[in-house]
Amino acid sequence: MALPKSIKAVLLAGLLLPVATGSQQSLTNGTSSHSPFNDSLAKFVGDVMDRWKVAGMSVAVVDGDSVYSQGYGYATLPDTKATPDTLYFAGSTSKAFTAAAVALMIDSQNHSALADGWSTTISSIIRNDFVMYEDWSTEHLTLEDAASHRTGMPRHDAAMFARHEDGSPVTTAQQVQNLRHLKPSATPRTTWQYCNYMYTVLGHVVEVVAGKWLGDVLHESIWAPLGMTATFGDTKDAVAAPEHLAAGYYWDSNAERFVEMHLDSTREDGGAGLVISTVADYTKWARCLLDQTAPFSKAAHAEIRKSRMLMGNLEDGVMGDGDMTYGLGWIKKTYHGEVVWKHGGTMNAYSTQLYLIPRLRYAVAAMANSGLANSAEDEVVWRLVEDKLGVPQEFRYNLTSSYKEFTDEQKTYLEKVDSIFYPNRPEKAIPSSLTNEQIVGHYYDPGYGTLRIVQEDVGGKTLVANRTEPIFLYYLRFRHVSGNYWLVDAWDQGTKSIASTLAGEFKVGVDGKATGLELQLTPKGELGEPNVLFERV
Structure with a gap:
């Protein structure tokens, strides 16, 4: 059903309407610069936001000695506009701050625990907490291995927890302790695999060595020296700040409207994603990195x-x-x-991109209040970058076409996923040896926690599992394939779309009862999380 014409016009007008902002032009190096935020860019950004269903976006540019910034759309519906001073969850762009804090501590030479620099083994600092699935990794993985995603560990995002089953928060130490239950998928130092867990580890290292919370370390050592007064490491501090914290949204395609998401705490995200900030503050961070200034020494900047x-x-x-x-x-x-x-960041309903071109002393920061906004931000950032570089139209990256192609491929993948996981399935499905009622129950893995499988009426009697403890919230929906084999759709609760599809096999004991559920998290032949066996409890 389409939106009423009047409401749709208001929404589109809001997305296209730029918000006034201050700028500065204090050039001292003989270069010329002017604001890129013109009417042409405003129309482009509005079109991109409408296509990706983004409620609000803030963008800032560092160009030599000048800073320009602009807000588009809404930080909070129906009428609070996005500005350069709007606060957003910054996601994985937090990782650069965490690693920079380690670099500062190493460079200071004030911490004997870090005497070996980036070659320091992690277990030498947090031995009781840092125990890996394999002994070699426990003994040999270094700070550099963790920072550069070469530990042999896949993402294991679904095994990162914000809270216990009783609702109490998970500490950073407890988060790190869970690694002992998670299997690697590659030999250490041979393969790059993005792993949020390892930046949680680095954040814990900082806290243990410094003797204080990571957010306090970042504030004292980086944010305060740079004048980043609107940057925080905890949601409650951001909510209490004078700047407005944007609401996070997902787009309900059926109702054709934005739906607000619940604000969650970032403290449990630790070194992987605790930062909440503004594009205005991110220009201060970008300028420090571009010009290699304090609080970092030249040696620390080189690292x-x-x-x-x-x-x-x-x-x-x-x-x-x-x-x-x-x-x-x-x-x-x-x-x-x-x-x-460059580096991007995504939370359940927020996205951030930060790009730097050191030779030109040029940077672009973009923040938005939608979990799908990284792609929209990329299009905006590259429009600004290619305008700056003067790239002819025929040589520009066609991100719109590329993202459409990727989206089409994802759609095709989801349509054919049964053949991908089960190429030899029979034409006529074999009935399951278990009824839905026999499957319903709790299934547990020490690394991935508890799956509470229940039956709901979702277009018929459907098995589902709603997980509330992990940082990354997913709702699982089961689809029968044949026998005791199933497909499991993982619905991202931030975007209300299928994030991935898994293969599942219910195990049956000699008594004919379900004893467990083995989930195949990665298709055969691909690198990723190994299978996980949830035992019935």
């Missing part, structure tokens, strides 16, 4: 800029040839002849 692990060309040639590398919370690659540092 921050160093490439540490080859990622490969994960963009499949869509954005030029050449491999990407990973360092201390930064991805580095050459685009249009310029070295670019």
Whole structure:
């Protein structure tokens, strides 16, 4: 059903309407600069936000000695507009701060626990907490291994918990302790695999060495020296701040409206994603990195800029040839002849992108209040970057087409996922040996926690599991394939869309009762999380 014309016009007008902002032009290096935030860009941003269903976006540019910023759409519906001072959850762009804090501590030479620098083994600092599934990893993994995502560990995001079953918060130490139950998928130092868990580990290292909460360390050592007065590590501090904290939204395609998400605490995200900030504050962080200024020494800046692990060309040639590398919370690659540092961040209903071009002293920060906004931000950032570089239209990256192609591929994948996981399934499904009523119950894995499978009326009697303890909230819906084999759709509660589909097999004992559920988290032949067996309890 379409929106009434009058309401749709108001929504679109709001998305297209830029919010007034201050700018500065205090050039001292003989270069010329002017604000990129013109009517043409406003229309482009509005179109992008409408296509990706983003309620609000804030964008800021560092160009030499000048800073320009702009807000688009709404921070909170129906009428609080997004501005450069709007607060957003910054997600994984937090990782660069966590790694930079470690770099500062190493550079200070004030901590004997860090005497071996980035080669310091993690277990030498947090031995009781840091126990990996394999003994070699426990004894040998270093701070650098964790920071550069080369530990052999896949994401294991579904095993990261914000709260216990009784609702009490999970501490950083408890989060790290869960690693002993999680299997690796590659030999350490051979393969780049993004792993949020390892930045939680680094955050815990900072807290143990410094003797205080990571958020306090970041405030004292980085944010306060840079004048980042609107940057926080805990949701309650951001809510109490004078700046407005944007509401997070997902788009309900059936009702054709934005639905507000619940604000969650970022404290439990630790070093992987605790930061809440504004694009205005992020320009201060960007300028520090571009100009290599205090509070970091030249040596510390050199460590921050160093490439540490080859990622490969994960963009499949869509954005030029050449491999990407990973360092201390930064991805580095050459685009249009310029070295670019970048990193994105996503929470359940927020997205952030930060791009730096050091040679040009140029940076773009974008923040938005939708879990799908990273793609929208990318389109906006690259429009600004390619305008700055003067790239002819025919040589520009066609992100709109690329993202559509990716979306189409994802749709095709979901349509064919039964053949991907079960290529040899019979044409006529074999009935399950278990009724839904026999399957309903609790299933437990020490690393992934409890699955509470219940039966709901979702277009018929359907098995579902709603997980409320993990940081990344997913709602599982089961689809029978054949026999005791099932497909399990994981619905992202931030976007209300299928984030992934898993294969599941219910195990049956000699008494004919369900004894467990084995989930295949990754299709055969692909690198990712190993299978997990949830035993019935």
